[in-house]
Amino acid sequence: MTTLVQTLVSGILVGGLYGLFSSGLTLIFGITRVINFAHGDFVTLGMYGAVLLFASAGLSPLIGIIPVAIISFVLGLIVYRVIVRRTLSVKGISAVDAQHGQLVLTLAVSILISNVLLMIFGPSPQAVQGVLPAVYNVFGVYIAQARLVSFVIALVVFGLLYLALQRTLYGKAIRATVDDRDMASMVGVDPNKVYAVSFSVGIMLTGIAGCVLATYYPVTPTTGAGFLIIAFVTVVMGGLGNVVGAFVAGLLVGIIQQVTAIYVAVDLQDVGLFLVFVLVLVLRPQGILAGRRASA
Amino acid sequence: MNPVTRVLRSTGGLGLVVLVLVASLPLWFIQTNFVLSVATLTLIFMAASLGWNVISGFGGQISFGHSIFFGLGAYTTAILQVHYHLNAYLGVLVGVVVAVALAVLLGAVTLRLRGIYFSLATFALTLVFAILTGHYEGFTGGEVGLTLPLLGDAPGQFSFENKVTFYWIAMILAALAFVVTWLVLRSRLGLQLRAIQADQEAAQASGVLVFRVKLTGLVISAVPGAVAGSVYMQYIGFIDPDSAFGATLATQIAVIAFVGGAGKLWGPVVGAVILVPLQQLLNSSLSAYPAGFNLVVYALVVLVILWIEPRGIMSMRIGRRRPRPPRSAAPPGGPDPEPASPDAEAAVPTSRNGG
Numbered sequence: 001m002t003t004l005v006q007t008l009v010s011g012i013l014v015g016g017l018y019g020l021f022s023s024g025l026t027l028i029f030g031i032t033r034v035i036n037f038a039h040g041d042f043v044t045l046g047m048y049g050a051v052l053l054f055a056s057a058g059l060s061p062l063i064g065i066i067p068v069a070i071i072s073f074v075l076g077l078i079v080y081r082v083i084v085r086r087t088l089s090v091k092g093i094s095a096v097d098a099q100h101g102q103l104v105l106t107l108a109v110s111i112l113i114s115n116v117l118l119m120i121f122g123p124s125p126q127a128v129q130g131v132l133p134a135v136y137n138v139f140g141v142y143i144a145q146a147r148l149v150s151f152v153i154a155l156v157v158f159g160l161l162y163l164a165l166q167r168t169l170y171g172k173a174i175r176a177t178v179d180d181r182d183m184a185s186m187v188g189v190d191p192n193k194v195y196a197v198s199f200s201v202g203i204m205l206t207g208i209a210g211c212v213l214a215t216y217y218p219v220t221p222t223t224g225a226g227f228l229i230i231a232f233v234t235v236v237m238g239g240l241g242n243v244v245g246a247f248v249a250g251l252l253v254g255i256i257q258q259v260t261a262i263y264v265a266v267d268l269q270d271v272g273l274f275l276v277f278v279l280v281l282v283l284r285p286q287g288i289l290a291g292r293r294a295s296a
Numbered sequence: 297m298n299p300v301t302r303v304l305r306s307t308g309g310l311g312l313v314v315l316v317l318v319a320s321l322p323l324w325f326i327q328t329n330f331v332l333s334v335a336t337l338t339l340i341f342m343a344a345s346l347g348w349n350v351i352s353g354f355g356g357q358i359s360f361g362h363s364i365f366f367g368l369g370a371y372t373t374a375i376l377q378v379h380y381h382l383n384a385y386l387g388v389l390v391g392v393v394v395a396v397a398l399a400v401l402l403g404a405v406t407l408r409l410r411g412i413y414f415s416l417a418t419f420a421l422t423l424v425f426a427i428l429t430g431h432y433e434g435f436t437g438g439e440v441g442l443t444l445p446l447l448g449d450a451p452g453q454f455s456f457e458n459k460v461t462f463y464w465i466a467m468i469l470a471a472l473a474f475v476v477t478w479l480v481l482r483s484r485l486g487l488q489l490r491a492i493q494a495d496q497e498a499a500q501a502s503g504v505l506v507f508r509v510k511l512t513g514l515v516i517s518a519v520p521g522a523v524a525g526s527v528y529m530q531y532i533g534f535i536d537p538d539s540a541f542g543a544t545l546a547t548q549i550a551v552i553a554f555v556g557g558a559g560k561l562w563g564p565v566v567g568a569v570i571l572v573p574l575q576q577l578l579n580s581s582l583s584a585y586p587a588g589f590n591l592v593v594y595a596l597v598v599l600v601i602l603w604i605e606p607r608g609i610m611s612m613r614i615g616r617r618r619p620r621p622p623r624s625a626a627p628p629g630g631p632d633p634e635p636a637s638p639d640a641e642a643a644v645p646t647s648r649n650g651g
Contacts, residue, residue, distance in 0.1 A: 086606070087606040104602055105602050112596065119586045229419070274424045282405055
């Protein structure tokens with residue numbers, strides 16, 4: 001029983017971060033229709049950002065969130081402006097061809113990022129050590145401080161995103177674009193601006209998740225591939241383009257992964273994830289939370 | 297245009313010229329073992345990428361997991377030989393059967409949905425295969441991989457001392473894969489696949505059995521990949537989870553076709569001829585540089601090509617004076633000997649480029 005509770009708790013705690021970076025992916029997809037294959041590598045970038053800030057300036061990842069968020073936002077803007085926009089500006093290109101072009105371009109960005117990181121940091125795992133070292137014992141269930149704090153940060157950041165989508169003018173423009181992009185642009189929403197902002201915000205959320213994750217998860221240049229799979233499964237489970245769905249699904253994905261790891265085998269944790277993914281595709285491809293509003 | 301040029305322009309004629317050229321390469325161009333191995337690998341990956349083109353290039357269902365079929369071909373051939381001491385040729389056949397079975401399963405789950413689900417599922421599935429082959433060590437050799445027994449020169453066992461033989465086998469494989477995609481493109485199936493890519497709802501409304509057509513496309517698409525995997529296994533003699541199912545190979549098969557031109561008959565050929573030698577050269581000549589540098593260069597090359605023309609090299613305009621795109625960007629099927637017939641060749645490219 002304690003093992004089960006322990007498993008569920010660790011699943012939910014790590015799931016909060018999965019939810020955060022997956023909501024970034026689904027936000028990007030919902031607005032721009034781009035499947036960002038480099039998404040996992042932006043998690044990795046956030047993690048290395050935390051490692052670098054900690055090693056060079058002694059900055060705790062909790063403060064490092066701010067520079068990492070800013071840099072991620074700018075990187076997202078650059079990738080969108082330089083690469084994604086490009087496919088749309090080619091003369092005579094069809095929407096389908098443009099979308100396929102974006103797929104491959106983000107894929108190339110993914111290869112680029114992971115191998116630049118490999119050149120700089122080498123293949124061995126790195127971590128931010130000694131930050132938030134405490135472990136709490138709650139009725140026999142162990143909760144690491146780093147995981148708890150990370151989860152709380154994920155919740156807060158996601159809450160801010162949700163509020164921004166609900167209350168600000170930009171958020172409303174974004175939601176309007178998700179619902180009906182033609183109608184949105186007709187009432188004066190500048191689609192280019194909305195695309196650029198949501199792409200950058202999506203990457204920013206991902207960078208933040210990575211930065212916090214680095215407090216307890218060691219990073220290598222290739223960790224991104226695993227996160228990409230997790231994000232794919234999560235956004236499909238939550239319903240493509242559904243930000244709240246992605247966050248909730250992130251928690252579920254965390255639980256499924258931990259349960260498989262504890263009760264089946266550690267190295268098979270992503271296989272359990274895939275089985276659930278197939279089930280979702282067969283039973284509820286519209287996402288587990290479908291029926292509610294699609295945007296936020 | 298006179299009849300001779302018309303024949304040469306039709307894909308069959310050009311294909312023959314290329315085939316003769318490629319077949320004669322070992323006689324006048326390939327002088328070292330390194331060049332020979334690069335050329336052989338180019339042809340093997342070309343075949344896999346040509347297969348990819350059927351479901352993804354023509355049908356628009358982008359697979360980022362064609363390594364599944366490649367890896368299944370390789371592993372089936374290897375496991376049957378190592379564990380059951382079966383003949384390697386039998387292994388190739390069983391590999392194809394296994395790959396087709398998996399294609400049907402995968403298609404049944406994903407092809408009823410929008411194309412994006414297929415892309416996500418194929419990519420996830422190939423990485424799952426990498427994990428599974430790494431986990432079940434007793435059967436697959438685990439992370440260490442499987443090595444074929446050294447048989448020396450045993451043509452009956454698909455083992456050749458002379459590596460030029462493998463080159464020609466790879467060439468026949470690539471040629472067959474090319475002919476298959478050419479036939480698909482000219483057939484009703486090819487027309488239906490491209491109609492689905494252009495507008496699935498419209499295709500359905502016109503009576504195309506969307507799901508069945510996609511499934512057929514996927515099955516045809518899986519076969520060259522599986523055979524390519526088997527030939528790769530026999531040629532290299534070694535396979536591990538990452539080189540069979542890993543993300544690098546998974547994406548490489550698609551990237552080859554995209555760089556050349558997805559949906560274009562010659563796309564995978566052009567892409568493979570550029571990218572595979574590039575990658576092999578980078579791997580061998582840049583070993584003095586820090587690890588990862590070769591793939592950085594590779595990624596930059598892909599980025600630049602697709603940044604210039606997201607539809608790939610076959611769509612690039614050479615010279616701006618001619619109002620029509622040059623021959624390389626002509627309809628993938630090539631002009632028909634009877635140009636007046638208003639069939640697939642005339643109708644589909646417009647719907648693809650305009651839709």
